Amino acid sequence: MKDDDRSRGAAGLAGLVAAGAIVAGVALAASSRKRGGGDVPDDAPGFTARGWMGGRSFGKYDVVGRSVTIGRPREELYAFWRDFGNLSQFMENVEKVQPVGEDGHCVWTFRAPAGRTVDVETRIVSEEEGRLIAWRSVDGSDIDTEGRVTFDDAPGERGTRVSVRVAYKPPAGELGRLIAKMFAREPEVQGRHDLRRFKMLMETGEIATSARRKDQTRAAKQAEKHQTKEEAA
Amino acid sequence: MRALTFQGTHDVRVDTVDDPEIINPRDAIIRVTSTAICGSDLHLYDGVIPGVMPGDVLGHEFMGEVVETGPGSTLKKGQRVVVPFTISCGGCFHCKIQQYSACDNSNPAEKQDASEMMYGHASSGLFGYSHMTGGYSGGQAEYVRVPFSDVGPIMVPDHLTDEQVLFLSDILPTGWMAAENAEIEPDDTVAVWGCGPVGLFAIQSALVMGAARVIAIDHYPHRLELARQLGAEVINFRESNVAEALMEMSGGIGVDAVIDAVGMESHGFAIENMLDVVKQKVGIGADRSHALRQALLAVRKGGRVSIPGVYGGLTDKFPLGALMEKGLQIRTGQTHVQRYMKDLLEKIEDGTLDTTFLISHRLPLELAADGYRNFKEQQDTWTKVVLKP
Numbered sequence: 174m175k176d177d178d179r180s181r182g183a184a185g186l187a188g189l190v191a192a193g194a195i196v197a198g199v200a201l202a203a204s205s206r207k208r209g210g211g212d213v214p215d216d217a218p219g220f221t222a223r224g225w226m227g228g229r230s231f232g233k234y235d236v237v238g239r240s241v242t243i244g245r246p247r248e249e250l251y252a253f254w255r256d257f258g259n260l261s262q263f264m265e266n267v268e269k270v271q272p273v274g275e276d277g278h279c280v281w282t283f284r285a286p287a288g289r290t291v292d293v294e295t296r297i298v299s300e301e302e303g304r305l306i307a308w309r310s311v312d313g314s315d316i317d318t319e320g321r322v323t324f325d326d327a328p329g330e331r332g333t334r335v336s337v338r339v340a341y342k343p344p345a346g347e348l349g350r351l352i353a354k355m356f357a358r359e360p361e362v363q364g365r366h367d368l369r370r371f372k373m374l375m376e377t378g379e380i381a382t383s384a385r386r387k388d389q390t391r392a393a394k395q396a397e398k399h400q401t402k403e404e405a406a
Numbered sequence: 407m408r409a410l411t412f413q414g415t416h417d418v419r420v421d422t423v424d425d426p427e428i429i430n431p432r433d434a435i436i437r438v439t440s441t442a443i444c445g446s447d448l449h450l451y452d453g454v455i456p457g458v459m460p461g462d463v464l465g466h467e468f469m470g471e472v473v474e475t476g477p478g479s480t481l482k483k484g485q486r487v488v489v490p491f492t493i494s495c496g497g498c499f500h501c502k503i504q505q506y507s508a509c510d511n512s513n514p515a516e517k518q519d520a521s522e523m524m525y526g527h528a529s530s531g532l533f534g535y536s537h538m539t540g541g542y543s544g545g546q547a548e549y550v551r552v553p554f555s556d557v558g559p560i561m562v563p564d565h566l567t568d569e570q571v572l573f574l575s576d577i578l579p580t581g582w583m584a585a586e587n588a589e590i591e592p593d594d595t596v597a598v599w600g601c602g603p604v605g606l607f608a609i610q611s612a613l614v615m616g617a618a619r620v621i622a623i624d625h626y627p628h629r630l631e632l633a634r635q636l637g638a639e640v641i642n643f644r645e646s647n648v649a650e651a652l653m654e655m656s657g658g659i660g661v662d663a664v665i666d667a668v669g670m671e672s673h674g675f676a677i678e679n680m681l682d683v684v685k686q687k688v689g690i691g692a693d694r695s696h697a698l699r700q701a702l703l704a705v706r707k708g709g710r711v712s713i714p715g716v717y718g719g720l721t722d723k724f725p726l727g728a729l730m731e732k733g734l735q736i737r738t739g740q741t742h743v744q745r746y747m748k749d750l751l752e753k754i755e756d757g758t759l760d761t762t763f764l765i766s767h768r769l770p771l772e773l774a775a776d777g778y779r780n781f782k783e784q785q786d787t788w789t790k791v792v793l794k795p
């Protein structure tokens with residue numbers, strides 16, 4: 174990549190944002206509480222707070238979250254997720270996730286706009302077998318992000334409630350703000366789609382597509398788009 | 407392959423499009439031997455269902471021969487199957503409790519957003535319908551890619567003709583579920599609005615389920631005649647005041663259960679329906695719910711309301727007070743087709759149900775556009791069109 178730093182930063186944010194959505198989330202302690210002075214705090218997750226523009230940011234971080242109930246046992250879902258290489262099967266903007274070293278470090282390769290890719294290295298910050306995985310970008314990453322996924326037994330025979338939360342800090346400066354604006358809703362949408370695909374994969378063994386031919390699926394088009402952009406670059 | 411494609415409101419054409427291929431492991435490819443045009447297709451044709459795109463292959467009532475299977479399919483090449491119009495995974499929470507049209511996993515992830523915004527949740531994928539239900543290529547074509555082919559398609563025996571079993575794909579289960587949703591009891595009088603294929607199968611099902619009387623309402627003489635031949639009494643809403651007639655015919659009680667087999671494009675010149683027509687034309691998302699309003703007033707206190715007719719948006723002047731004050735129950739939904747196919751196949755085989763009486767026209771697929779036009783404009787005599795690819 175020969176882009177200057179600014180555009181790399183831009184691509185980085187977009188990717189990250191997307192990534193964040195894709196990935197899962199960290200425990201930003203703040204995001205589990207509502208901000209400000211409501212009279213009686215309610216039990217809703219903090220990221221569901223009402224408000225426009227900035228209503229879902231906590232400190233310098235934007236937070237997105239989403240839960241899905243999947244009809245499979247907790248341990249199975251945990252194991253699938255913990256094997257980070259699997260994540261690109263349902264996270265559309267993640268090209269690959271590669272473990273580096275042995276202590277849970279991974280390099281995530283995100284598809285960014287204009288055929289670029291952005292790498293972010295993360296480490297595992299906490300982990301509970303069968304219940305929780307939390308990660309954070311290592312110091313000095315282009316994008317400052319943390320994510321957390323939790324697995325809880327759903328009532329009765331309903332399987333497991335999977336909750337993902339991702340926090341990310343948009344890069345500073347004019348450009349950062351611009352990009353943050355452009356992609357304001359993107360992580361949320363992407364995260365929602367990714368979780369639906371995770372559920373499909375776990376419950377049915379495949380990801381639904383209404384394409385008539387293999388080369389018309391969303392995944393195929395995405396890869397192709399990326400391919401040609403890369404070649405052109 | 408050749409397929410009937412949507413181009414725009416009242417513009418459908420048979421075109422050459424890419425053949426389908428196996429994409430996911432549980433897929434199968436079906437070579438269509440018979441397919442039909444449904445009242446739901448008319449809602450698409452009339453442009454009142456959002457999310458239908460130029461080039462979409464329509465059709466959700468079809469059957470045929472298995473020609474290719476993915477490694478996860480349980481079908482075998484050469485098998486003769488009827489395919490349900492609801493695409494369902496069989497393994498999610500909803501499928502496990504037989505709410506197949508609510509399947510979580512068949513509507514592609516990125517297609518669910520619009521429904522989630524409009525309805526709170528997305529329903530299952532459907533063949534040949536809106537992109538809100540997946541945008542799957544439909545059955546008015548030579549070939550169809552059928553996802554989750556280990557769950558949906560049902561094998562049919564060779565001694566039954568295509569025309570006897572084709573409607574297992576939709577309207578027969580839909581009529582049956584409509585009657586089931588009316589929770590019919592032995593001495594009941596049931597009123598059915600609409601004598602299209604869905605209404606006619608609902609009438610037949612209600613009688614099989616033991617309704618004492620069925621009263622059918624429409625304005626087309628030939629369709630009313632078909633209802634009468636099934637054993638229903640009939641009311642022509644152009645000639646009689648429906649509300650008054652139903653009160654009289656039920657001895658002042660009101661009918662025990664009502665079935666709205668009309669849906670979002672009610673005919674009629676009642677003042678509130680004319681307003682609905684205008685609102686639907688200018689595209690402000692209003693459904694024409696005249697028949698349903700009438701049904702809610704005609705049903706007795708504590709009665710049951712079953713709605714197989716399709717609605718897609720919002721409606722107003724809805725008699726909410728009648729619903730609450732009379733303590734009514736409403737049941738509705740896209741049909742959970744897979745739940746009924748096996749039982750209904752048996753009822754076709756043993757002669758309990760007749761499925762062929764309503765077919766009025768048989769056309770080659772190439773003439774499908776004529777089929778649409780006539781099914782819309784000559785409703786009285788064009789009661790059901792079967793297409794042959």
Ligand SMILES: NC(=O)c1ccc[n+]([C@@H]2O[C@H](COP(=O)([O-])OP(=O)(O)OC[C@H]3O[C@@H](n4cnc5c(N)ncnc54)[C@H](O)[C@@H]3O)[C@@H](O)[C@H]2O)c1
Pocket residue numbers: 444445446447448449576577580599600601602603604605623624625626629643667668669670671672673674696697713714715716717739740741785789
């Ligand atoms: N729930 C499901 O899964 C499902 C499946 C198939 C069809 N449908 C829906 O069922 C409905 C009927 O389908 P169809 O194939 O029988 O359609 P159709 O268009 O052939 O029949 C509708 C009939 O209703 C009559 N009608 C119109 N306005 C009326 C009124 N005010 N009072 C009485 N009758 C009136 C028409 O004259 C016509 O005969 C449609 O809305 C269709 O989309 C639902």
Ligand SMILES: [Zn+2]
Pocket residue numbers: 444445446447466467491576577
């Ligand atoms: Zn139909």
Ligand SMILES: [Zn+2]
Pocket residue numbers: 494495496497498499500501502508509510511512
């Ligand atoms: Zn399902």
